Amino acid sequence: MPQETPIVFVVDDDVSVRESLELLIRSAGWLPEMFASAQQFLARQRALVPNCLILDVNLPDLNGLDLQRLISVERTETPIIFITGYGDVPMTVKAMKAGAVEFLTKPFGDEILLGAIEQALKRSTAALAIEAEMRALRGRHATLSRREQEVMALVVTGLLNKQVAHELGISEITVKAHRGQVMRKMEAGSLADLVNMAARLTIRH
Incomplete structure (x- = not known):
């Protein structure tokens, strides 16, 4: 099976943040996909390659924590890295307890974010492998x-x-x-x- 390029999704309503993250992700060799809102992201089909989501907490329609709640069950292969302009401790705790990989307060260094993406993609690869194994197991049982x-x-x-x-x-x-x-x-x-x-x-x- 050819090794497909991991996808890094970004959901942030700030166009300048999206543009700078897109450049950073591309320069690291991953495939960036940008969304201005949670609804736009939800309309996108699941990705069956290693992937992760960089998610702004404060979004106009559906906030980041709500989106995390919606996708954490259905899209276990998409770990979340939260970014926020003003994070507070309870919010961070809530996000991490719900399985977020990292919670970063802007401005953060590129290296910190790239390290978090690396971790998230490893987690995604493992989740996809377990899912493929389960599919094969269910197939054999059938x-x-x-x-x-x-x-x-x-x-x-x-x-x-x-x-x-x-x-x-x-x-x-x-x-x-x-x-x-x-x-x-x-x-x-x-x-x-x-x-x-x-x-x-x-x-x-």
Whole structure:
């Protein structure tokens, strides 16, 4: 897969800030994307390359903290760096508790911001890798037949083959066959692996 250039989004209603940040981001080798408002940013599709968001706290329509609340669940691959002209401590604490990478008060040095972007992009890369892994895991689980899914759900609770057989009203040999298929299709090296996968898929019997 070709290494795609990370995107650094900037949401700030001050055009001079946007212009200076655009130059700085571009000079560091990343792709800048500028937005004058939170609404404009929300209208943009999710980016599936490492990315982060430099976000002004005080925006005209939807403020930065509100935007953070909206995207922190849906866009875990987009860590946020807050910038503000006049930050106060409670606001900083609130933003950091909600997962912001950094909270910078203007004026700040270029190096400080570039360091924060570096950190945010590392976090984004990790989040995208986890998401890709989960997609693959869900994909493998979807290849199981309904019966194999039932067997898997019971096996990961620690039941023996004969107990699973009793539970499902099938023979132990059939359970063994299904269990073998489950291990193969899920690419599980051991029962512990399978239990771990089921936990990540939040499979409940």
